Amino acid sequence: MLKGLFNVNxxxxxxxxxxxxxxxxxxxxxxTALCALIxxxxxxxxxxxxxxxxxxxxxxxxxxxxxxxxxxxLALQVVFYYSCLPILLGxxxxxxxxxxxxxxxxxxxxxxxxxxxxxxxxxxxxxxxxEAAYSQGFSYMQTMRYIIFPQTIKIIMPPLANQALNLVKxxxxxxxxxxxxxxxxxxxxxxxxxxxxxxxxxxALFYFIICYPIARLARYLEIRAMxxxxxxxxxxxxxxxxxxx
Amino acid sequence: MKRSVFKRIAAMTLAGLMxxxxxxxxxxxxxxxxxxxxxxxxxxVGVKADVPKFSLQKTDGSGYEGxxxxxxxxxxxxxxxxxxxxxxxxxxxxxQAVNAKTRGPLVENGExxxxxxxxxxxxxxxETYNFSPAYYTDAVGLLVLKDSGIKDVEDxxxxxxxxxxxSTSQAEFEKYKEENxxxxxxxxxxxxxxxxxxxxxxxxxxxxxxxxxxxLAGYVNDTNELLDVRYGEQxxxxxxxxxxxxxxxxxxTTVQEMxxxxxxxxxxxxxxx
Numbered sequence: 020m021l022k023g024l025f026n027v028n029x030x031x032x033x034x035x036x037x038x039x040x041x042x043x044x045x046x047x048x049x050x051t052a053l054c055a056l057i058x059x060x061x062x063x064x065x066x067x068x069x070x071x072x073x074x075x076x077x078x079x080x081x082x083x084x085x086x087x088x089x090x091x092x093l094a095l096q097v098v099f100y101y102s103c104l105p106i107l108l109g110x111x112x113x114x115x116x117x118x119x120x121x122x123x124x125x126x127x128x129x130x131x132x133x134x135x136x137x138x139x140x141x142x143x144x145x146x147x148x149x150e151a152a153y154s155q156g157f158s159y160m161q162t163m164r165y166i167i168f169p170q171t172i173k174i175i176m177p178p179l180a181n182q183a184l185n186l187v188k189x190x191x192x193x194x195x196x197x198x199x200x201x202x203x204x205x206x207x208x209x210x211x212x213x214x215x216x217x218x219x220x221x222x223a224l225f226y227f228i229i230c231y232p233i234a235r236l237a238r239y240l241e242i243r244a245m246x247x248x249x250x251x252x253x254x255x256x257x258x259x260x261x262x263x264x
Numbered sequence: 265m266k267r268s269v270f271k272r273i274a275a276m277t278l279a280g281l282m283x284x285x286x287x288x289x290x291x292x293x294x295x296x297x298x299x300x301x302x303x304x305x306x307x308x309v310g311v312k313a314d315v316p317k318f319s320l321q322k323t324d325g326s327g328y329e330g331x332x333x334x335x336x337x338x339x340x341x342x343x344x345x346x347x348x349x350x351x352x353x354x355x356x357x358x359x360q361a362v363n364a365k366t367r368g369p370l371v372e373n374g375e376x377x378x379x380x381x382x383x384x385x386x387x388x389x390x391e392t393y394n395f396s397p398a399y400y401t402d403a404v405g406l407l408v409l410k411d412s413g414i415k416d417v418e419d420x421x422x423x424x425x426x427x428x429x430x431s432t433s434q435a436e437f438e439k440y441k442e443e444n445x446x447x448x449x450x451x452x453x454x455x456x457x458x459x460x461x462x463x464x465x466x467x468x469x470x471x472x473x474x475x476x477x478x479x480l481a482g483y484v485n486d487t488n489e490l491l492d493v494r495y496g497e498q499x500x501x502x503x504x505x506x507x508x509x510x511x512x513x514x515x516x517t518t519v520q521e522m523x524x525x526x527x528x529x530x531x532x533x534x535x536x537x
Contacts, residue, residue: 197454206454
């Protein structure tokens, strides 16, 4: 396989295959990943808040959701949506579009992980913060919005970005159910021509193109979050000036 | 100081990893010729595990049985100067299960010496691999669910035909369509394995399961039926690494001899093909 890697003729064939195989596959993967990421974040915030709420029922609901989706394989979930869900939803013959399948499969799965990240982030904020907010007359939502979340985001940014990267890569599971994504077209072209080295290297490059900016963005946000807030900095400057005078 | 040491370690680790992966890839011994196989004492053959009559993994896990496995023993017999029966008795073949996706790379890497796995001979594949003369001629079949209402090729308009990755089924359908003036235009979806295709058909996620007739025969049950069309005659050949000329030569002559002296027909008959 590696010997064929430097075969010019094979790379030529790959270039010809780009518009028909790789570009549609790449777009499908990109679309699926973006929408699944949004879904996962929404689910993550909702169930992350449920997990930390005082209501036993809400906590139980989020526990069931998280444990179920974390402890079953993604491949199984996607195949279930693909072949069993249509039957449950009202007889055979119904077909869920591959895009929806991907967003659902990967989004719900990653949402469970994101819930856990957000829960631990919220729990990492000392209880005193909440109590102080309540004592000042903040409601639950206000406390979350103005006091807890801004501090949580700093803590959860790195693990959240990890989950986002995993999500992008996990969309390749769609290939199992002929999902018309990047991995599907890679397999298809690679096995039709036998030029596996070219097929998989190029595919890796396309996944990298999606993942690398996310990784950089996460790093940037992480660094920015470590900077001191403006208010605190001003206060320190004032103190320093006061000390000098 | 600290930083440069770290950089050096990182660079060395990376170089080491790359060298390891390179040697891992090239170290299959694909072009070592017959001497290497003789020295090793076994012929490594890639076969299907899920095609009834051709090559099926035994349920007790004791190996594989089928026409293609017997053919592998015949080839091994030629290499180790014995009959196919003797090669079977002495376990001269090391089987490895392959599918449509893995069989090509396995031959190219030298992980297996040859592949006898319902591998259709095509001009493009001949550029990459060596193929023996054809030992079996098959045709593409169309399997549909009985309650789908599909009775004819013309009913396939707008339907989804599931085919196996790296198979010729789609190209053959297009050809048949053109030659016979069929107006129906179905779409195609590819799956990695036959069981996945069978499952997709059962769950009605595809309308038609279309692969080589020999393989399809293993998936017929009381809920589905084969359409009465067969097209795209295709020939199966033994695939080996182009660079291993000695082995390729031996496989080619062995198959040709078996075709000429009728032993191939006898073997096919033995398995009811």
